[in-house]
Amino acid sequence: xxxxxxxxxxxxxxxxxxxxxWTLDEVDAVLKGARSARWAEDFPAEGDHVIVGLFSQYxxxxxxxxxRQIIERDSGLVVGSIGLFWPPGDGxxxxxYGVVASRRSRGYASEATRALTEFAFTAPGVHTVYANVELSxxxxxxxxxxxxxxxxxxxxxxARFCATAPYPTLP
Numbered sequence: 507x508x509x510x511x512x513x514x515x516x517x518x519x520x521x522x523x524x525x526x527x528w529t530l531d532e533v534d535a536v537l538k539g540a541r542s543a544r545w546a547e548d549f550p551a552e553g554d555h556v557i558v559g560l561f562s563q564y565x566x567x568x569x570x571x572x573x574r575q576i577i578e579r580d581s582g583l584v585v586g587s588i589g590l591f592w593p594p595g596d597g598x599x600x601x602x603y604g605v606v607a608s609r610r611s612r613g614y615a616s617e618a619t620r621a622l623t624e625f626a627f628t629a630p631g632v633h634t635v636y637a638n639v640e641l642s643x644x645x646x647x648x649x650x651x652x653x654x655x656x657x658x659x660x661x662x663x664x665a666r667f668c669a670t671a672p673y674p675t676l677p
Contacts, residue, residue, distance in 0.1 A: 518574070518625055520620075522578065522614070523576055523577060523614060525577070525622060526575050527569075527570070527575075528575060530568075536554065536555060536558040537559070544583060545583060546583045546585045549583075549585060554587050557587060566593055567591065571625075572590060572592050585606050586606055586618070588615075597632055597634060598633070598636060599629075599636070600637065600638070601622060613652070616650075616652035619650065619655075623655075634670050635669045636658070639664065639666075641663055655668060656669070
C-alpha cells in the first residue's frame with residue numbers, strides 16, 4: 507500500500523481512499539440531519555457533527571487546506587472525515603481525523619493522515635503538522651505512529667504528536 511497521494515482537482519487520492527473537500531450541500535445535509543446514499547450507514551459520526559457545526563465560524567476550514575471527507579474508493583461511500591485546522595500559526599497546523607466504527611481497523615485513518623500531512627507541506631510556509639491525543643485513546647495514538655508522526659510531549663492526559671517537513675513518503 508502506498509501512502510503517496512495524487513491530487514485530482516482538489517481531491518487527494520491514495521490507493522484506497524479519496525479525500526474530498528466538503529460541498530455546501532453536504533454541510534447543509536449534516537446540519538439538517540439528512541441522509542445521503544453516498545454515506546456509510548454510520549456516517550456522520552458525532553465528531554463530524556461537531557466539525558460541520560464550526561464551519562460557519564471557521565470558513566477557511568472549507569478551503570483547499572481545510573477539512574475533507576474520507577471516501578472509500580471501492581464502495582464510493584464517505585466513511586469519515588479529516589482536516590487541517592487552517593490557517594497555520596507560525597508554520598504549524600493541527601490535524602484531526604475520524605473514521606466511522608464500521609470501517610475502523612482497516613488502516614484508513616493512518617492512510618488519510620499521511621496523505622493530508624504530505625499535502626499540508628505543499629502549503630507555503632508550513633513546516634509542522636501536529637495532533638493532540640488523549641492517552642486513553644491508544645487506537646488514535648497508533649494512527650499517528652503508523653502515519654509517521656513522532657511523540658513530542660505529554661501533559662497529564664494528552665500527548666502531542668508531530669510530523670515535520672521534509673516528511674518521508676513510503677514507496
